[in-house]
Amino acid sequence: MSRILVLAAILAVCSSQKELNIKNEKCRTCNFLVHTFDEGLKKTARQHFAGGDTAWEEKNLGKYKTSETRLIEVLEGVCKKSSLPNMDKFTGISDIEFKCATQLEQREETIEEFYYNQQHNNMSIWLCVEQLKLCCPHGHYGKTCEKCPGLNEGSDACFGKGSCHGDGSREGSGKCKCEAGYSGNLCRHCDSEYFEESRTEKSVVCKRKTKFDTSRHRVRITLVGVAMVTVSKDL
Ligand SMILES: *[C@@H]1O[C@H](CO)[C@@H](O)[C@H](O)[C@H]1NC(C)=O
Numbered sequence: 001m002s003r004i005l006v007l008a009a010i011l012a013v014c015s016s017q018k019e020l021n022i023k024n025e026k027c028r029t030c031n032f033l034v035h036t037f038d039e040g041l042k043k044t045a046r047q048h049f050a051g052g053d054t055a056w057e058e059k060n061l062g063k064y065k066t067s068e069t070r071l072i073e074v075l076e077g078v079c080k081k082s083s084l085p086n087m088d089k090f091t092g093i094s095d096i097e098f099k100c101a102t103q104l105e106q107r108e109e110t111i112e113e114f115y116y117n118q119q120h121n122n123m124s125i126w127l128c129v130e131q132l133k134l135c136c137p138h139g140h141y142g143k144t145c146e147k148c149p150g151l152n153e154g155s156d157a158c159f160g161k162g163s164c165h166g167d168g169s170r171e172g173s174g175k176c177k178c179e180a181g182y183s184g185n186l187c188r189h190c191d192s193e194y195f196e197e198s199r200t201e202k203s204v205v206c207k208r209k210t211k212f213d214t215s216r217h218r219v220r221i222t223l224v225g226v227a228m229v230t231v232s233k234d235l
Contacts, residue, residue, distance in 0.1 A: 023092070024169040027135035029099045030128035032090050035084040036122065037111075040074030066116050074115070079104055107132060134170065141166035141174045142230070149176050149186045155202040162187035181206040 008068035025110050048064055064070055077083040079100035090096055104111060118126055128135040136145035139157045143166055147165035148157035157164040158176035166172010181194040183206075190196050190206035197205045 004049075020171055021170045022166055022169055022172055024079075024166075025099070025137075026103075027128060027169050028090060029095060029096060029103060030095075030132055030134045031124055032096055033079055033100045033103055033111075034124045034127060035077045036080060039083045040077045044070050044073050045078070056080055057094055066119070071112070071115050075162060103132070136166075136168055136170055139164070141169060141172040144168070146174060148174055150188075153186065153202070155186075155188075159188045159203060160203070161206075181208065 014148055031078070045048070046068075061154075079097050081097060082089055093099070109128065114123060114127055114154060124135075125137070129137055139148050139151055140146060148167055150157050150159050151162075153159075157167055158178065159182075159184040162176040162178035164172075165175045165177065176185060176187050176190075178184070181191050183189045183191045188204050190204070193209055194206040195209050197207045199205070
């Protein structure tokens with residue numbers, strides 16, 4: 001009997017963790033594609049003109065900016081780990097290069113459309129959110145990119161005091177996980193041990209209550225002092 005209970009408890013913990021951990025692989029892989037593509041754009045700009053900032057590029061890249069020659073060079077480094085200075089953002093995705101190459105192959109036309117006509121857009125949003133629909137915009141979650149709690153109230157996701165489960169991905173429950181000190185579905189209440197320092201329609205600031213109640217403490221010191229004086233007089 002108890003063994004069954006233990007097993008049930010383990011299963012419950014496992015399934016709740018599964019609910020919490022979002023892999024968000026397709027979206028992250030798309031962003032890997034975007035980052036490697038972007039590195040290629042920067043690198044080719046530098047190679048062909050000892051170039052610098054974006055404003056400079058706009059002026060001086062001219063025809064080269066959307067030339068096929070450049071696209072071929074950029075594509076050489078796309079989906080390669082070695083194109084990025086570090087992989088910190090993309091840890092935990094196995095075979096990321098292969099998965100990225102698959103996305104690239106399947107949506108080559110869309111990526112070319114970005115290169116030739118949409119470079120003025122943010123590639124991550126244009127490609128991964130709008131075209132491929134692998135990510136949701138910031139503050140949105142789930143299959144249909146629903147709004148995180150708080151957005152309908154005119155505030156940030158979870159009132160800016162917590163994280164919305166699945167934020168930015170096509171996964172998740174949208175539930176807020178509040179920072180320490182905050183509670184409620186929208187993280188707009190203060191936890192016990194905290195007090196409300198300020199509140200507007202769209203935000204709340206909670207501060208930890210001081211454990212040490214100085215006024216009461218002072219009374220006690222005074223009482224102890226009086227007692228000691230009394231005792232010493234008696235002696
Ligand atoms: C594109 O948008 C993403 C998500 O909002 C942001 O993190 C990134 O910095 C933007 N990229 C550029 C080049 O502005």
